[in-house]
Amino acid sequence: MTKSENVTIVMIEDDEGHARLIEKNLRRAGIMNEIVHIDNGRKAADYLFGRGDFANNRPMAPMLILLDLNLPELDGFQILEMIKKDSETRLVPVIILTTTDNPREVERGYALGCNVYVTKPVEYEAFADSIRKLGLLLAVVKVPGADEG
Amino acid sequence: MELSSLNIRRWFLAIFAFSCLGINLLAYILYLKNQELIRSSQWVMHTYDVIAHLNGIYGSLQDMNTAQRGYLMTGKESFLGPYRVGLEKLSKEMPELFDLTRDNAAQQKNAIALKETADRMQALLQEQIDRRRAGNGYAIAEMEENKRRMDDLRVVYSEMLGIEKNLLYRRSAKEQQSQQNYVTTIFLSAGLSIVGLLLANGVILFMTLRRQTAEADLIRANKEMEGFTYIASHDLRSPLVNLKGFSSEMRYGIDELKGILERTLANASEEDQARIRQILDEDIGEALKYIHASVEKMDRLTNAILELSRIGRRPLKLEPVNPNAIVRHCLGTLHHQITTKGIEVRTHPLPAVIADQLSLEQVFGNVLDNAIKYLDPSRPGRIEIGGYRNYRETTYWVRDNGRGISEGDMQKIFEIYRRGGNNERIPGEGLGMAYVRSTLRRLSGAIWCESKPGQGTTFYFTISNSLKREQDK
Numbered sequence: 372m373t374k375s376e377n378v379t380i381v382m383i384e385d386d387e388g389h390a391r392l393i394e395k396n397l398r399r400a401g402i403m404n405e406i407v408h409i410d411n412g413r414k415a416a417d418y419l420f421g422r423g424d425f426a427n428n429r430p431m432a433p434m435l436i437l438l439d440l441n442l443p444e445l446d447g448f449q450i451l452e453m454i455k456k457d458s459e460t461r462l463v464p465v466i467i468l469t470t471t472d473n474p475r476e477v478e479r480g481y482a483l484g485c486n487v488y489v490t491k492p493v494e495y496e497a498f499a500d501s502i503r504k505l506g507l508l509l510a511v512v513k514v515p516g517a518d519e520g
Numbered sequence: 521m522e523l524s525s526l527n528i529r530r531w532f533l534a535i536f537a538f539s540c541l542g543i544n545l546l547a548y549i550l551y552l553k554n555q556e557l558i559r560s561s562q563w564v565m566h567t568y569d570v571i572a573h574l575n576g577i578y579g580s581l582q583d584m585n586t587a588q589r590g591y592l593m594t595g596k597e598s599f600l601g602p603y604r605v606g607l608e609k610l611s612k613e614m615p616e617l618f619d620l621t622r623d624n625a626a627q628q629k630n631a632i633a634l635k636e637t638a639d640r641m642q643a644l645l646q647e648q649i650d651r652r653r654a655g656n657g658y659a660i661a662e663m664e665e666n667k668r669r670m671d672d673l674r675v676v677y678s679e680m681l682g683i684e685k686n687l688l689y690r691r692s693a694k695e696q697q698s699q700q701n702y703v704t705t706i707f708l709s710a711g712l713s714i715v716g717l718l719l720a721n722g723v724i725l726f727m728t729l730r731r732q733t734a735e736a737d738l739i740r741a742n743k744e745m746e747g748f749t750y751i752a753s754h755d756l757r758s759p760l761v762n763l764k765g766f767s768s769e770m771r772y773g774i775d776e777l778k779g780i781l782e783r784t785l786a787n788a789s790e791e792d793q794a795r796i797r798q799i800l801d802e803d804i805g806e807a808l809k810y811i812h813a814s815v816e817k818m819d820r821l822t823n824a825i826l827e828l829s830r831i832g833r834r835p836l837k838l839e840p841v842n843p844n845a846i847v848r849h850c851l852g853t854l855h856h857q858i859t860t861k862g863i864e865v866r867t868h869p870l871p872a873v874i875a876d877q878l879s880l881e882q883v884f885g886n887v888l889d890n891a892i893k894y895l896d897p898s899r900p901g902r903i904e905i906g907g908y909r910n911y912r913e914t915t916y917w918v919r920d921n922g923r924g925i926s927e928g929d930m931q932k933i934f935e936i937y938r939r940g941g942n943n944e945r946i947p948g949e950g951l952g953m954a955y956v957r958s959t960l961r962r963l964s965g966a967i968w969c970e971s972k973p974g975q976g977t978t979f980y981f982t983i984s985n986s987l988k989r990e991q992d993k
Contacts, residue, residue, distance in 0.1 A: 389758070392769070493760045495765050495768035
């Protein structure tokens with residue numbers, strides 16, 4: 372039995388407004404998981420690998436990462452690279468959620484190992500729709516560690 | 521860029537002119553040296569000539585003397601043969617010697633002395649011959665007289681010969697000097713030419729390098745600009761997501777609020793009810809409507825920049841393109857408008873070109889679309905398409921009888937977001953022509969138009985015939 376409800380969604384997004392809209396739409400799509408919002412690349416790395424402010428406090432629960440690309444201090448690609456290099460976070464699903472649809476960036480995202488690349492459309496209906504689909508995806512995705520949790 | 525290429529052209533012209541001048545100068549100097557050499561050789565030859573004449577004259581007189589003596593002794597006429605030959609030679613060579621020594625006053629005087637001596641001698645010889653012929657003998661004293669005459673002659677002859685030999689020595693030395701000068705000049709010219717060539721090559725190399733650097737700078741600046749446009753358009757999008765998102769959330773909130781108020785509003789005063797309805801339906805609704813419309817417009821504009829920046833990124837695929845097929849295709853997609861508006865379209869055969877198919881489709885598509893869009897609704901539309909090709913480029917034109925473009929708008933229509941006047945009720949972002957111009961620039965071409973307001977417009981655009989060569993470089 373999959374206990375996907377135990378999965379923590381880590382949302383790394385520096386735009387407060389975008390974070391709110393994403394959360395609202397995830398909730399509206401019926402996703403009730405805990406959502407941790409981090410608005411800075413460095414902080415996100417600290418959180419994921421239990422460093423700095425989060426020393427000795429590495430998250431144990433299975434998680435899924437929603438990652439923006441343009442972030443202060445460390446950008447999304449750098450974080451993605453770190454996640455995929457670390458043996459403990461290597462298998463954590465990463466969804467890139469960003470405004471950029473530059474084919475080169477999309478390609479680089481997939482090359483670095485992201486699972487899904489989603490563009491935030493300006494059109495709100497389309498935006499909500501993307502997040503809703505993401506919610507559907509979350510409901511069926513098999514997150515490593517979720518079964519044991 | 522244009523300024524610097526103009527400078528390069530000036531430099532080349534200057535170097536070229538300088539080289540031409542230098543080569544001509546060297547040739548002239550060589551010519552002068554050569555003339556000098558010829559002159560000094562002529563002088564040497566001249567001196568030899570004078571010496572030969574002197575020897576000839578002296579020899580003739582000696583021959584005459586000998587022959588006459590033989591005749592005097594034997595009385596045989598046959599002895600006089602060499603005498604006559606000598607006489608004849610003398611009569612020829614003496615005037616020649618005069619001519620030859622005209623350049624030298626001392627020698628001229630000597631020549632006169634020589635002639636006088638020779639004449640006296642000849643007169644003496646002849647007199648003795650005549651006497652012998654008349655049967656008289658000859659005296660020893662006469663022989664002595666002959667010898668004295670001969671001695672006189674030898675003195676003048678030696679004097680002249682000495683002068684000429686001296687001259688010969690000096691002139692030969694001068695000739696040798698000229699020869700050396702000539703050879704030196706030739707080597708010097710060759711050396712100078714080589715130095716000049718090296719210098720010119722150096723300058724050309726320098727110019728080429730500088731130009732390459734400038735080109736590299738330009739390409740880099742262009743890339744940076746493209747990157748900048750791309751990032752800007754994306755970063756502009758980010759706040760738009762919020763604007764659109766939260767205004768939509770507001771709309772959802774209002775809709776929900778309305779539902780709740782419908783149920784509770786019955787308790788409020790009639791005045792309040794009316795005011796609340798007005799706020800919800802009109803005031804807030806209107807505000808949201810404008811926010812939405814503006815955000816959408818902003819989104820379209822940023823997308824337009826993005827699209828324009830993408831033109832420079834797409835790799836061109838150069839191949840033979842048939843513009844007739846492209847125009848047919850474009851007219852096909854516009855078929856509905858053409859038939860409903862009753863537009864008459866005339867297409868002349870178009871010259872083929874080597875270009876990028878997609879680019880050409882977009883250019884023709886935009887230009888034809890514009891031609892139809894800006895027709896004058898008050899008269900039946902007419903559109904004509906043609907083209908011609910010359911050595912450098914291929915030109916296509918699209919002529920319409922539309923509303924026309926005023927003088928002031930001619931340049932504006934090719935700028936992003938700008939549109940010509942009287943465009944009310946004609947949809948568009950003001951992107952098409954900017955897009956076309958950027959596309960053609962990549963094809964080393966250009967676009968311009970001729971127009972009379974109220975009569976129509978002709979758009980001309982060109983594509984370079986040497987694209988393939990340029991790309992292969």
